[in-house]
Structure formats: structure tokens, C-alpha cells
Amino acid sequence: MFHGIAAFMLLIAGIVLCSLPPVPLKAAGEPFLKLVDDKTFVIGNDFWNLTTGESFGTKLWYKGYDLVGNASGHYVSYNGAANNLSWTLTPPKIHRKSGIYTDIVFSAKEGDVHFVLTPTLTGAYQYFVNRALPKLGEFRTLWRLDNATFTHGFTNSNDLPLPPLSDFRASTTIQDETWQRKDGTFITKYDLSTFMPSVEGDLAFWGIYGKLPNGEGVGSWYIHGGKDYLNGDHLKQELMVHRESITGDAVLLNMIHGTHFQASSGDDFAEGKVWGPWLWLLNDGSPTDAAAKAKSENADWPYKWHIDQSGYDMRSFLSGRVVLSDGRPAAGAAIFLGDRDSKLSTLDQGKGYYYRTYATPDGKFTLENVREGNYTLSAWPNGGPIGDVTTVATKDVNVSLFDYDIGDVKWETQNRKKIWQIGSIDRKATGFQYAGPPHEHARAEKCPKNLTFTIGTNTEKDWCFSQWSRGIWSIFFTLPPTTFVNNTSSNAAVLSISLAGYSSGIQSTVRVNGVLTVPAFGGASVKGDPGLYRSATTAGEWRLFEFLVAGGGRTGSVLREGENRIDFVVVGEPKKWSGFMWDSVLLEWA
Incomplete structure (x- = not known):
């Protein structure tokens, strides 16, 4: 089926496009762009409007209230807050109108940010077209909104009050954006991180919500109907919402190219690459309403009204x-x-x-x-x-x-015969003790320093999701005589260590029946990911280590008939809140 061309012909037949110059405020009902002066612009419709300068959208009016207040507002930046896009290349203008859609473009030297408005949409579709972004890791749009209005954060794994600014002031800083209260509990912006819904059809939405001064509910949400412009695979995690620790701003992040939980991610982009469109939505604060909107956006993707610089996306x-x-x-x-x-x-x-x-x-x-x-x-x-x-x-x-x-x-599989396995290989710590959502700082500390696991007696729930401190984790297992073939050296085995994540600062040796089989794995030779110390409890970045364990027969070998033991021995002084996040341990005949 010539699927793309058919959609293109239908689009051409049904939609007439035209380019319009910047226009003053229009009659009621129409989206508008107003140029106040050389550095101040207003966009919106009858339901909301945003006043923006060269970089920051500083006033967001909705239902008679400014939702920004004393916060920073809306902006677009890359490599953290190091580089904010500035709309100085050309004045903003109406890029095109298509049916009910008005596409307003803001141009920076790095590229163009588009706001697509309709007469009745409480929010806007947004997309970015690259012109000259540098090689980067993080690229984001975001809102920093009034801290008294927006009091809660919502992701697909958490729905929580945002900690009040007073909590930060009364607590002790212990690491990057992480504090410890006097009662020993933690505050960290990473607890409202989650897996980025990236599979076609996933409901990808998250937001912040609260109440207006008149008591009405209000919410600000990002919704992604499409996912192909997002970086990473199925296990991509991102920071979504948090309370800004210095000013108290309620922060709604849209990491369209993010790196918060990855070992390495820096990319060059072709001119013309498009991120989006995604939807930024204002509503009455209802996650249920946002979920329904996300479902309809999934159904409408790819948007027929969206025409990028090279024509309709076929x-x-x-x-x-x-x-x-x-x-x-x-x-x-x-x-x-x-x-x-x-x-x-x-x-x-x-x-x-x-x-x-x-x-x-x-x-x-x-x-x-x-x-x-x-x-x-x-x-x-x-x-x-x-x-x-x-x-x-x-x-x-x-x-x-x-x-x-x-x-x-x-x-092609590894084509080996399994002896035993702890945990199923899925690049996640799923099934192990304390693993799974939601994100939570320092949960690894619940795992013991020393652990004993007996094959055939214990279950995977007895294996903890993270080894984080100096100690010994031991696996006991029995090999009957029938497992050895002809009492020869062909009885070597392969030990596969599959890690769901590895935060550097820890190193382990492997001893089989007291013999140092693997001098060390982890350490400086392996690039760590920040998953574990940024509150991840399911995965960071997957790694696989495979080691040959010598055989030989019933006597004089590392593996032997009867009782056997494998020890994971953490050496040195591990860095706090770093460590291994387990996926699976597998022993097979080579």
C-alpha cells in the first residue's frame, strides 16, 4: 500500500496553505501575534495569552490570573541552563495558517520554535526545527510557574505534592539537588523522574497542577502524541517535574533530547531536523482530562495539519x-x-x-x-x-x-546450556527485592551489605536489586556428577553478569570456590550512568559482562562436583549512593 503518497494527496486536496506577515491583535476568536515593541511580543487566543521577551515568556494569563507570577516563565535551552535560545534572528511572525491552525514562529540562531494555536485550544502545539544547534546532550523546553498556584506534580508513576520551599531551607544538602531532612528522609528533584513513554501508542503526558486564587483547579501539561523525535530506547528515563530549590518555582520540563539517566549522550543534528509537534495544554488540573487528551493525540499522530520545511511527512x-x-x-x-x-x-x-x-x-x-x-x-x-x-x-x-x-x-543466541539463572534478562531490576517504581532516593540502602542466595531454595525476590556497599554476596549451588563430561577440561562454564545499571564508584571481584576468577569488574574502566544516585530503582544503562570459569572435572577444577560457591566481593571504599543495579546472573556450560 502506497501509504505515504495517499496521505499526501488527501492533504493537498483538503488543505490550502498560505503565508502571512505579522499581524496586530485580531478580532475575538482568532489566535493572534502582537508585536509590542522590538523585544516584547504577545501570542494567544481568547482563553490565554503569553507575553514573551527575547528569551523568556514572563506573563501567562489564564482565567484572569498570571500563572507565572514571580517565576521565570517559559524558555528553551540546551546543555542545562547554560544556553537559552534568544529570538533575535528575526522578529516573530505568523509562519502559516492552515484551516483553524495558526503557526507562529520564533527564530533564534540555533533554530525555530513554532507555536501552533487554534481559536479554542487552551495551550499550543509546539515544534522545533534545527538550524545550527551545537553538539549537545540536553535540549529542552520548559515552564517555571508560580509556586503558590502549582503545588503538585504528576507523572505516569507518581502523583505527589511538590515539597514546599521551606523544606529545602530547613534541610541539609547532600548531593546534586538532593537534601536530607532532620527526620532522615530525603528531598530530591529526581523522585519525580520516570520512564519516558516512547513506544507508539503510549500515553505520554505529565504535568503540574494546583488551584487558582479563586479556588478553581488549574494544570499545565506536556503531551506527546508522537515519539520518534525523542532520543533513546524503551528504557529512556527523564526528569519531568520538580520544585526549583532556590526560588521555589514549579518546574514543568520537556526534555526533547535528555541525558539525566544515561552514561553518554552527545549528538550532532542535521539541519532541518524536527522535534515535535507536541502539545502544551492548560486545563482544570485534572490528570484524567490530560490522559483523555493524550489518547486523542496518539490517535491523531502524525498530525495532518503539520507541514515541516520539506513538505508533509510521508x-x-x-x-x-x-x-x-x-x-x-x-x-x-x-x-x-x-x-x-x-x-x-x-x-x-x-x-x-x-x-x-x-x-x-x-x-x-x-x-x-x-x-x-x-x-x-x-x-x-x-x-x-x-x-x-x-x-x-x-x-x-x-x-x-x-x-x-x-x-x-x-x-543468533549464545548457544549454551543453562546451569542456573537468577532474574530474567530484560535490562531491568524487575523481580528483585525493593526494585520498581516509583523513583526514590537511597532505596539501595535497604539492600544488605552481605547476602546469601541458594539455588533451588531461594527465589529472585530474595536477591536485592542493588549492591552498593563493601561486602560479599554469595551464591551456593550443587553440580551433580552427571553435569561433567568425561572429566575433561571441556567442562568450562560462562558466568554472565547482566546489569540494569551501573553508577561508577564501586568495583567487585568474582571468586568461584575461593578462586579469584575475575580480578575486578566495574571501576574506572566502565563508564557509569547516574541512575542509582538519581533515584532510579528499576534501570540505568544496561551492561553485560561475560567471564569464562575454568572446568576440568570432579577434582582439581574451579567448578566441582557437589557444593559450589560464587562470591561477588566489593572492594575498596564505594562511593555513597552508587553501585550495581542487577538484571540477571546466569551460569551456563560453555
């Missing part, structure tokens, strides 16, 4: 089936369409466009609305029936404007 469907080399279907596998020939992990990729889904129980997958281009398809276990596979399947794919099926993708 998209395709890509489908196929992933089959393991041992004949099993890749049931539930994570499927990722990303950069061709990238040396970065799938989590760290960010220069292009990305498509994510999960395979069905029979290994089939479909990726919708894919842009034309050259990609690499990757698949990895998401637990379940294939949670013992340590390898990753890859296949280069060229996507044209035609919808097509790439057929079977063969996935």
Missing part, C-alpha cells in the same frame, strides 16, 4: 518476525529501529528518529509511521520465555515510502 509501516536460532519465537522482545552503524548504545542514540515496540508472543512486530531512511533494527530480551538470551539481534533496514514486511530476522 510515513510507512514496517513489519517482520524475529526468530531465535534455537527455533523459539522472540516472544515479547524489545524492538528498536535506530541509527545505522552507530557505536552508541540504543539508549544513548539521539541524532535521528527512533521507533520502538515489543514483539508479540510469536515474535512478530509492526512499526508504524516510520520516516524514510536507513536504519538498524535491534531486538533484545524483555524477560519472559527468552529471558535467558544474552545476545542482541541486529539487521540493517532501508525504509522507503512503501509499507513492507522484512520477513524473518534471525537472532
Whole structure:
């Protein structure tokens, strides 16, 4: 089916486009752009309006109240707060009108930010077109709003009051944006982080809400109908909302290229790359209403009214089936369409466009609305029936404007015989003690310094999600005589250590029956991710270590008939709130 061209022809037949110059305030009902002076501009409609200077939107009027107050307002920046975009390239103007949609563009040397308004929408669609962004890690739009009005934060894993500014003032700073109260509990902006909903169809929305001075509810939300412009894979996490610790501003973040939980993410972008459109929405403070709006935005994506600089985005469907080399279907596998020939992990990729889904129980997958281009398809276990596979399947794919099926993708497994396994490989600490949402600072401290686990007796719930302090974690297991073949050196095994995250500052040796089999893993040779010390409790960035454990037979070998023991021995003085976040420990015959 010539899916993209058909959509294009329908668009041309149904929509007439025209470019308009800047205009003064229009009659009631129409979106407007008003140029107050060379450095002050007002946009809005009958329901809201924003007064903005060269960088900051400082007045947001809604239902008769200014929602910014003494806060910083709206701005766009990259590499944290180091670089704020300034609208000095040209004055803002109406870029185009399309039916009920009015597209207003603000131009900076780095690129163009568009606000797309309708007569009745309480908010605006926004998108950014790159012109000359430098290589960067973080790129964001955000609102800093009145701290008395916006008192709560909402993500897909948390709905919490934002801590009052007085809490910060009465607490002790212990690390980056983290404080300890006198009662021993913590305040950290990272607790309202969560996984960025990045699979097509996920309801991607988050916001801050509270009450206006007249008692009416009010909420400010970001909603993403599309996800292909967001960096990273299925396990991308981001900081969404928080209380600003110095001023008390309620902060609503939109990290359209974020790095808060990744080991490495710095990308160059092609001129013309588009992020968005996403929706910024004002409502009565109801998360239920925001969720309903997110559902409708998903259904409408890609937006027919959106025309980027190269014309209507023509998209395709890509489908196929992933089959393991041992004949099993890749049931539930994570499927990722990303950069061709990238040396970065799938989590760290960010220069292009990305498509994510999960395979069905029979290994089939479909990726919708894919842009034309050259990609690499990757698949990895998401637990379940294939949670013992340590390898990753890859296949280069060229996507044209035609919808097509790439057929079977063969996935070569490690082809080894399992002896035992603790935890299923899914790049998450899921199933282990204390793992799982919501984010919470210092939860790893609940895990013991020393732990004993016996194969066949204990369950994965007895294995804690994080090893963070100096100590020994021991695994006991029995090998019957029948596991050894001909009493020869061919009885070597492979120990696979799959980590859901690793925050540098900790190092471990591995001893098998008292023999130092692995001198050390972790440490300076492995680039850490900030997951664990930024309140992550499920994942940071995945890593796999595989080590050969010598065999030899019933006597004189490292592995032996009868009782065996593997010790993970943390050495040195680990950095506080750093450590390993476990995914799986797997022992197999080589």
C-alpha cells in the first residue's frame, strides 16, 4: 500500500496553505501575534495569552490570573541552563495558517520554535526545527510557574505534592539537588523522574497542577502524541517535574533530547531536523482530562495539519518476525529501529528518529509511521520465555515510502546450556527485592551489605536489586556428577553478569570456590550512568559482562562436583549512593 503518497494527496486536496506577515491583535476568536515593541511580543487566543521577551515568556494569563507570577516563565535551552535560545534572528511572525491552525514562529540562531494555536485550544502545539544547534546532550523546553498556584506534580508513576520551599531551607544538602531532612528522609528533584513513554501508542503526558486564587483547579501539561523525535530506547528515563530549590518555582520540563539517566549522550543534528509537534495544554488540573487528551493525540499522530520545511511527512509501516536460532519465537522482545552503524548504545542514540515496540508472543512486530531512511533494527530480551538470551539481534533496514514486511530476522543466541539463572534478562531490576517504581532516593540502602542466595531454595525476590556497599554476596549451588563430561577440561562454564545499571564508584571481584576468577569488574574502566544516585530503582544503562570459569572435572577444577560457591566481593571504599543495579546472573556450560 502506497501509504505515504495517499496521505499526501488527501492533504493537498483538503488543505490550502498560505503565508502571512505579522499581524496586530485580531478580532475575538482568532489566535493572534502582537508585536509590542522590538523585544516584547504577545501570542494567544481568547482563553490565554503569553507575553514573551527575547528569551523568556514572563506573563501567562489564564482565567484572569498570571500563572507565572514571580517565576521565570517559559524558555528553551540546551546543555542545562547554560544556553537559552534568544529570538533575535528575526522578529516573530505568523509562519502559516492552515484551516483553524495558526503557526507562529520564533527564530533564534540555533533554530525555530513554532507555536501552533487554534481559536479554542487552551495551550499550543509546539515544534522545533534545527538550524545550527551545537553538539549537545540536553535540549529542552520548559515552564517555571508560580509556586503558590502549582503545588503538585504528576507523572505516569507518581502523583505527589511538590515539597514546599521551606523544606529545602530547613534541610541539609547532600548531593546534586538532593537534601536530607532532620527526620532522615530525603528531598530530591529526581523522585519525580520516570520512564519516558516512547513506544507508539503510549500515553505520554505529565504535568503540574494546583488551584487558582479563586479556588478553581488549574494544570499545565506536556503531551506527546508522537515519539520518534525523542532520543533513546524503551528504557529512556527523564526528569519531568520538580520544585526549583532556590526560588521555589514549579518546574514543568520537556526534555526533547535528555541525558539525566544515561552514561553518554552527545549528538550532532542535521539541519532541518524536527522535534515535535507536541502539545502544551492548560486545563482544570485534572490528570484524567490530560490522559483523555493524550489518547486523542496518539490517535491523531502524525498530525495532518503539520507541514515541516520539506513538505508533509510521508510515513510507512514496517513489519517482520524475529526468530531465535534455537527455533523459539522472540516472544515479547524489545524492538528498536535506530541509527545505522552507530557505536552508541540504543539508549544513548539521539541524532535521528527512533521507533520502538515489543514483539508479540510469536515474535512478530509492526512499526508504524516510520520516516524514510536507513536504519538498524535491534531486538533484545524483555524477560519472559527468552529471558535467558544474552545476545542482541541486529539487521540493517532501508525504509522507503512503501509499507513492507522484512520477513524473518534471525537472532543468533549464545548457544549454551543453562546451569542456573537468577532474574530474567530484560535490562531491568524487575523481580528483585525493593526494585520498581516509583523513583526514590537511597532505596539501595535497604539492600544488605552481605547476602546469601541458594539455588533451588531461594527465589529472585530474595536477591536485592542493588549492591552498593563493601561486602560479599554469595551464591551456593550443587553440580551433580552427571553435569561433567568425561572429566575433561571441556567442562568450562560462562558466568554472565547482566546489569540494569551501573553508577561508577564501586568495583567487585568474582571468586568461584575461593578462586579469584575475575580480578575486578566495574571501576574506572566502565563508564557509569547516574541512575542509582538519581533515584532510579528499576534501570540505568544496561551492561553485560561475560567471564569464562575454568572446568576440568570432579577434582582439581574451579567448578566441582557437589557444593559450589560464587562470591561477588566489593572492594575498596564505594562511593555513597552508587553501585550495581542487577538484571540477571546466569551460569551456563560453555
